[in-house]
Amino acid sequence: xxxxMWLLSLVPDFVYHILLILAILAFGASYILKxxxxxxxxxxxxxxxxxxxxxxxxxxxxxxxxxAKWKARVAELxxxxxxxxxxxxxxNGKIQTVYVDRVNTVKEIQYVTVNRIAKDAAxxxxxxxxxxxxISILNGAAHVGVKK
Amino acid sequence: MKTLVAVLLLLSLVGCVTPxxxxxxxxxxxxxxxxxxxxxxxxxxxxxxxxxxxxKNYGQYQECSIKVDSWLDWYNEQKxxxxxxx
Numbered sequence: 001x002x003x004x005m006w007l008l009s010l011v012p013d014f015v016y017h018i019l020l021i022l023a024i025l026a027f028g029a030s031y032i033l034k035x036x037x038x039x040x041x042x043x044x045x046x047x048x049x050x051x052x053x054x055x056x057x058x059x060x061x062x063x064x065x066x067x068a069k070w071k072a073r074v075a076e077l078x079x080x081x082x083x084x085x086x087x088x089x090x091x092n093g094k095i096q097t098v099y100v101d102r103v104n105t106v107k108e109i110q111y112v113t114v115n116r117i118a119k120d121a122a123x124x125x126x127x128x129x130x131x132x133x134x135i136s137i138l139n140g141a142a143h144v145g146v147k148k
Numbered sequence: 149m150k151t152l153v154a155v156l157l158l159l160s161l162v163g164c165v166t167p168x169x170x171x172x173x174x175x176x177x178x179x180x181x182x183x184x185x186x187x188x189x190x191x192x193x194x195x196x197x198x199x200x201x202x203x204k205n206y207g208q209y210q211e212c213s214i215k216v217d218s219w220l221d222w223y224n225e226q227k228x229x230x231x232x233x234x
Contacts (some may be wrong), residue, residue, distance in 0.1 A: 070167075074167045074168055077167075077168045078168055080232075081168055081169075081233055084229050084230065084233045085173075088174075088225075088226055091225040091229065092173070092175075092176050095176060095179075095218050095222050095225065096176040096178065098218070098221070099176065099178055099214060099218045100178065102214045103178075103211050103214055106210040106211055106214065107207065110203060110204065110206070113203045114203055114204070117196050118196070118200070120196075121194070121196035124194075125195055125196050128195040129195075130192065130193050130195055130198055132191060132193075135191060135198065138189055139188045139189055142185075142186035142187075143186065146185060
């Protein structure tokens with residue numbers, strides 16, 4: 001069914017406007033223009049045909065109005081989506097900046113700490129000797145729950 | 149009959165168009181890397197060497213923690229933006 005509607009939608013909108021006006025005129029003419037022989041002899045057929053055309057065109061006008069409403073809604077959404085995409089990119093930029101700053105701070109502090117340990121190594125190592133078992137325990141703890 | 153079926157199939161394909169296309173929000177590249185594994189302490193008796201490795205592991209944890217925070221921020225921000233489009 002929608003394929004038929006799709007085919008009908010290919011016809012320009014003004015065609016239905018003109019057809020509707022013509023159908024109304026023809027319907028009126030079948031009552032008013034009785035002096036015209038063609039109309040007088042075919043009045044019934046003209047009335048039925050124009051009435052059917054009026055119903056069809058009115059239905060199509062409804063469809064056109066509905067489609068226009070949806071097109072406006074789509075256009076509105078497209079604007080909103082474009083704005084959202086821009087905002088998303090801006091948010092990404094901010095998150096990226098904060099991330100890089102925080103990681104740099106961590107690296108700087110780590111660098112300072114490692115240098116401090118190296119500087120005071122002699123003092124630290126003088127009073128403490130590590131048993132190999134302690135290292136084995138520590139390394140084992142470092143890999144608990146690691147995905148294999 | 150075959151032509152009619154072909155035309156109907158073609159028409160049924162023509163209608164399959166989404167009017168408003170939305171792109172899935174991009175994720176910053178830095179957040180797309182996995183957290184590295186913790187470093188092992190080399191066989192040693194020196195506390196300073198152990199401390200160095202522990203410090204580096206702390207650093208890795210901090211970086212990973214920042215990454216998780218950033219992912220949470222990213223999700224919350226993107227959800228807020230996504231929900232604003234109605």
